[in-house]
Amino acid sequence: MSALVESGLGGAMIPLLAVKYVGPDIRVVPLSGLSENLRSGIALATLPDLITRTARNFCDHAMRVAPGAGHAAGSVSREDL
Known part of the structure; x- marks a missing residue:
């Protein structure tokens, strides 16, 4: 999935444990502190x-x-x- 993100074809939600495996060109944005009403x-x-x-x-x-x-x-x- 990170290859698609890295090539500019979208975004992805990944677990924190996978962050260390993403490429250097991918921007990782933590989702902590979001509303309890957030649904996915x-x-x-x-x-x-x-x-x-x-x-x-x-x-x-x-x-x-x-x-x-x-x-x-x-x-x-x-x-x-």
Whole structure:
């Protein structure tokens, strides 16, 4: 992921333990002291025609156990195709 950030293609949130492994051109900004109301999320992205059974099972399980999980606005699931 840090290669994408270093090439200018975006940003990333990484754990503090990983900071020592980022490249010298990456600016690390600590997120400490933020509001208790800050919410974050995680996304699952797959290629419908290339997803393996193991990856599909992982996605299905993640959707079952994650509180409030659902499809983001504008997303397309395999069932929608």
